[in-house]
Amino acid sequence: MPNNQQSKTVPPLIIQKSRLQSVSNNYETSQQIPDQTDGFTVKKNKNNKNGKHSLPHSPNSPSQQSKTFVSSNRFSLFSNYSEPSEIQNDHSIEIDLEPETTTPVIKPPPPIFIRVVNDFNAFCNSIKMLTNGEYFSCKSSTNGVKLSTTSADSYRSVIKFLQDSKADFHTYQLKQDRAYRVILRNLHHTTPIEEIKNELLAHGHQTRNITNVLQRNTKLPLPLFFIDLEPAINNKDIFSIKFLYHTKIKIEEPRANKLTIQCLRCQAFGHTKSYCNHPPKCVRCGANHLSTSCQKSQSLPAKCALCSGDHPANYRGCPVHKEFQSTLQSKKKL
Known part of the structure; x- marks a missing residue:
């Protein structure tokens, strides 16, 4: 007689892989899996005291093991930082690299001191015409009138007018017309002035006046010359000249009088x-x-x-x- 217990057929157990992969990564907080499923007994993990199961995970999923050391991301403060646009960077660089422009200060012409002015009203009318409406100022004292102009052209026009009128006055030299004076030492006093001019011209310096210096008491000539150069950018280069007209010389600035x-x-x-x-x-x-x-x-x-x-x-x-x-x-x- 056949055994009824042996005639019972146990259905095959099928474990679907997709079901295991669908478990949430955060399995510790998800719903617990029952101990028995369809008559299949799942062996509990001895290391899992809370009845939670250690499930396999896909290669793309992060590790499920708990971390012993937890460190915060030290760069998280910069996560919301947005770099300025390229246009703003270019604009800021352009501002920083822009050179500072300074306007050169132009000094006014020197004053003119007129000793005698008989008619001040007529005098001012004449100055107005000479300066073409430019600003000028006058200051009267017991010694006469001090006249100040604003431009070199007006200054020259007034000086020419006063000279033609044979006025009693004095003034000073315009700064842009002032010669650059140096002292030439150790050159023999009989050296021709024209030779000195030609030697300096060969070095790129144009002279206005050259004067041999005399001893104050004896009036004897000295191996010393005052040289006045025309105003130029290279005036200071004259100090680099060491030899002139077969002579070792020295060029220096004049002492203050x-x-x-x-x-x-x-x-x-x-x-x-x-x-x-x-x-x-x-x-x-x-x-x-x-x-x-x-x-x-x-x-x-x-x-x-x-x-x-x-x-x-x-x-x-x-x-x-x-x-x-x-x-x-x-x-x-x-």
């Missing part, structure tokens, strides 16, 4: 004869003529053109000179 400037035409202090249009005064006799044309004998006592004392006008002990010196010192202290 601490003596009071005195005009050799009118004998007044504070300006030079080159820009003086005052009536001439003799340095020896004080008469109204140039010192070079004086007929006074050397045996006769001198007469100062400034204080009428018995000394020449260039005497440093003159009371007028001392007063001028004290005025300069008081202005320097201010």
Whole structure:
């Protein structure tokens, strides 16, 4: 007789791989799998004390093992950072690299000191026409009128007008017309001036004036020359010249003159004869003529053109000179 228990056929157990792959990665928080499924007993993992199962995972899924050490992403602060656009970067670079432009400061022309002005209204009308409407200013004092212009062209026009009118005035040289002066040492005093000019021209320097220096007391010539160069960009290159006309020479800047400037035409202090249009005064006799044309004998006592004392006008002990010196010192202290 057949055994009924043996006649029972156990259905085959089929484990679908897709079912296992569909388990969530976060399986610890998902629904637990029952211990028995369709009569199949699943062996519990001894290491899983909570009854949770360690399931296989796909190669593309992250590891399911718990991490012993957890570290935060130190670059997470920059996750929301957005780089500026290329246009903004180019614009900022253009601003940073833009060179600073500075306008050169143009100094005004020197003032003009007119000693006698008989009609100030007519004088101002004449200056208006000469300056073509440009701004000018005047300042009156007991010594005359101080006229200040704003451009070199206006300055030159006024100077020409005053010279043609034979006005009593003095002024100073324009800075752009000022020569660049240097001292040439160790060159023999008999060296021809034209040879010095040609030698310097070969080095790229154009001279305006060359003067041999005389000893102050003995009036003997010295191996020393004052050289005035025309204003140029390469004026300072002249100091690199070491040999000139078969001679080892030295070129240096002139020393500052601490003596009071005195005009050799009118004998007044504070300006030079080159820009003086005052009536001439003799340095020896004080008469109204140039010192070079004086007929006074050397045996006769001198007469100062400034204080009428018995000394020449260039005497440093003159009371007028001392007063001028004290005025300069008081202005320097201010």
